[in-house]
Amino acid sequence: MKTIEFDLFAYSIQAIRRACHEVSDSVSLEINVIDERRAVVSVADGMIPDRFRGAVLDHQIRLDTEAQFRTVRELILAQAFAPCDNLAEIVERCQ
């Protein structure tokens, strides 16, 4: 088994979970939160730590960016299927 440590001030547990989820069909993983600052993922030897770290980083970027444009995405979908006349007003209220 290998262990990969993550700084929870830099990475959220959700990003770590997403990365684990994606490879969970082929690798056995275990996530342990050590303290408020550290989480450790234990993985089978076949896993390449650098690749897993990269996956966690990309998921963190997805989570950060999704949080930024979530409202805009919802407005796009709402406007696509049920267009409203006062979009500018709604956008202003959301900002």
Add this chain to the structure above:
Amino acid sequence: MPITSPYQLLPFRFERENGRALLVNEAGQYHLLAEEVFDDYVSKRLPRTSPQYRELKSRFFLVDFHLTSAIEHLANAYRTKKRFLWDFTTLHMLVITRRCNQSCTYCHASSAAEDAGPVLDMSVETLHCCIESILRSPSKALKIEFQGGEPTLRFDLVEEAVRYAGEANAKLDIPKSLEFVLCTNLVVFTPRMLDFVARHGIHLSTSLDGPEEIHDAQRPSRSGCSSHARFKENLGIAVARLGPGRVGALLTITPRNLHRLRDVVDEYVALGLHSIFLRPLNPFGRASEGMSDLGYTTEAFAEAYSDVLDYIISLNRQGMHFPEVYTTLLLSRILTPFSTGFVDLQSPAGVGIGGVIYDTTGDVFVSDEGRMLFYATGDREFLMGNIHRSSWMELFGSQRLRDLIAKSTLESSPTCAWCVFQSYCGSDPVRAYQLHGTVTPFVPATEFCKRQKTIFRDIFRRLEDADEKLLDIFWSWVTARDLHEIAVLDVTLA
């Protein structure tokens, strides 16, 4: 606004590979960035004066001042991409008979012998009920596809369907645009059948698995005799009379032709066909029983697909207009804003709302694969109802169908939700159920996902490395124009 002031990110998905980041936005527009530029972009450190800033802004990956306009644009583009949902069920497949004069090694439809008797044919009463139901579909344009078995064994029913549909359609307040497709192996195709097909503008969809020895080995007649010679003769006559635009062929890839796909393409060209659809084996019917002999790995398929695509492109570079249909579909989604509903690859899935199939008994299934599963195993999971006993709303408005469609929506499916290829991909819940026992499998582990991602990456690699001629070839496929017309457009626009 100062030059370095932050901008607002617009929704996108991404994937990094080989030092590049591929970004795809909500409207399916894509952009490739060097990784370091990508990091600057998401950190909002891109200078407003940089060319990358302008490119990302023009493709709606970021916005500085006009957020409302950007949302309106992306909403319009998204609505256009999902236009197939407004059309509702356009493809209606009628199983005219379950009997067939061929005995294909992979027969997906579990067809019965030619002499199995009329009990396996659709009755005229059922046929009329099916057509009345089809014409109730809200779609303005309907495609009625005659399937089997081999529908030419009961060509009288095909004729009756066309006649009855034409008369019933004429009585509607707003008649619909009707298109007919006859799926036939062309083993028995008389001049009278050809006359009828020509007179009524019917399209032919046939099957060709390669040169004679491959075709005959995979698609023998019930008696074990060669079918290729008669197929070839009838195809030639049909193409000459109808034109290549009204005759298409499907290829089923097995280990027998997987490594001879260039020969298969040559056979298609030699027989006057103008395109090819590289279709992997579906795990239904006889194919599912013989997967140990008929199956192959996703890697082997992807390698063969890429190799034969090189070959097809080389033919097009020599001036031949010969698209690969699946690549064309994906390129249409990547390069154009238009809706390309394809029942086997859309989100939500096309089950029931894109296509539907009516069995000889009047049973209605959400897809061809749904009835194949029923034939092979008796599993009624994808049965929508029966044309004689269920109302139209019971068939098409059931909670069961709604649940199935909701579960097939990539936008809300774990891992697909953030996949960079989501805008171009789709799901097939029937196939997932057949292979994994659930309509919501763990997608990254499925061969379907692995194959799709490999093909998408292959296409994006080609787009990234493309010279002007290759881009013209891809546009000629997407727009169904000859290459010289695209080249003329290039000059005109320049």
